Amino acid sequence: xxxxxxxxxxxxxxxxxxxxxxxxxxxxxxxxxxxxxxxxxxxxxxxxxxxxxxxxxxxxxxxxxxxxxxxxxxxxxxxxxxxxxxxxxxxxxxxxxxxxxxxxxxxxxxxxxxxxxxxxxxxxxxxxxxxxxxxxxxxxxxxxxxxxxxxxxxxxxxxxxxxxxxxxxxxxxxxxxxxxxxxxxxxxxxxxxxxxxxxxxxxxxxxxxxxxxxxxxxxxxxxxxxxxxxxxxxxxxxxxxxxxxxxxxxx
Ligand code: DC
Numbered sequence: 001x002x003x004x005x006x007x008x009x010x011x012x013x014x015x016x017x018x019x020x021x022x023x024x025x026x027x028x029x030x031x032x033x034x035x036x037x038x039x040x041x042x043x044x045x046x047x048x049x050x051x052x053x054x055x056x057x058x059x060x061x062x063x064x065x066x067x068x069x070x071x072x073x074x075x076x077x078x079x080x081x082x083x084x085x086x087x088x089x090x091x092x093x094x095x096x097x098x099x100x101x102x103x104x105x106x107x108x109x110x111x112x113x114x115x116x117x118x119x120x121x122x123x124x125x126x127x128x129x130x131x132x133x134x135x136x137x138x139x140x141x142x143x144x145x146x147x148x149x150x151x152x153x154x155x156x157x158x159x160x161x162x163x164x165x166x167x168x169x170x171x172x173x174x175x176x177x178x179x180x181x182x183x184x185x186x187x188x189x190x191x192x193x194x195x196x197x198x199x200x201x202x203x204x205x206x207x208x209x210x211x212x213x214x215x216x217x218x219x220x221x222x223x224x225x226x227x228x229x230x231x232x233x234x235x236x237x238x239x240x241x242x243x244x245x246x247x248x249x250x251x
Contacts, residue, residue: 024251027167028054028149032158032246034218035172037206038179038186040229040237041154044172046102047238048245049152055094057145059155059162061090062138063129064116069107070128071121083133092141119187121193122202126209129156135215157216159224167248169224170241178230179203214233 031048042058049056070077075086094103095111104113108154115121126214142153142162144173153162159169184199210220220226225244229237 004022008035026240026249027251029167029245030146030149030165030247031152031161031168032163032166032171032221032224033152033153033154033170033172034156034159034220034224035170035178035197035227036174036218037203037210038170038183040234041172043234043240044170044227044237045152045154047234048241050101050250051242052150052152052245054150054152055145055155056103057094057142057151058105058141059102059138060125061113061116062141063134064121064125065092065105065107065112065135066138067121067125067128068112068116071124077128077131077134080131080133085133087133087137090129095230117187118189119191119198120203122206126206126213128207128211130216138187139216156210158217159221160219161216164221168245169221170227170244171220172225172227172229174228175230176203233240 031045031054035041041144042060046056046057048054069075069090070086072085076082082223089108089110093106095106097103097104097154104111105116106112120219139157139162142155142158145151146153146163155162159166159171180196180200180203183198183203184194187199227237227241232240
């Protein structure tokens with residue numbers, strides 16, 4: 001090829017590429033973030049959703065809200081009929097809090113975002129989340145919320161069961177001692193009576209139940225990217241995850 005032909009080909013390729021980029025809308029995708037308890041899944045999910053202007057859904061909050069309802073109403077969750085009856089009384093929605101820029105969970109018109117973080121709920125939530133009827137109820141709801149894409153959802157089975165075709169799946173992990181320390185700090189701010197031992201036991205118990213239950217146990221999806229944040233700052237982990245997201249979004 002003679003030089004002027006080379007220059008013309010290069011200019012045209014560049015021009016066409018720029019034109020395509022500016023005309024083509026960005027692709028809306030589904031991002032799933034699964035992983036062990038207290039890995040910082042929700043922190044990363046919230047940051048990504050804010051940056052991308054996507055909806056953030058905390059699927060664990062749904063299991064926590066259902067547990068809160070069962071505890072308050074003394075529902076015997078070992079009885080499937082009683083569970084089904086109770087689920088018919090439950091309405092779960094998410095509302096956007098403009099001041100915190102985060103979504104908050106509404107259980108039957110009551111904002112329970114703060115209440116569901118209590119250890120009393122944490123002690124029972126893995127048991128409740130292992131119930132078939134509860135999972136069917138929550139998964140259906142989650143899939144409806146993701147039907148228009150542009151969503152970041154975190155949990156345990158989001159990449160494996162809820163959105164198996166998600167464009168970006170992240171599986172988060174971190175050293176157990178680091179996770180315990182993080183959860184302890186978070187709970188201690190709200191309740192200084194909480195002990196490190198209590199937090200460690202609760203975390204170990206939830207990890208065990210979540211990964212050993214019969215239905216939708218915590219697993220890494222075969223096409224998920226592992227993100228071990230034991231030695232990463234929040235900023236480093238965010239930049240890494242955004243790089244993966246942009247690779248899938250940009251035309
Ligand atoms: O993410 P979290 O700690 O708020 O979750 C609370 C509990 O809910 C956790 O013990 C496991 C369960 N869970 C689940 O089984 N499936 C999900 N998609 C999300 C949470």
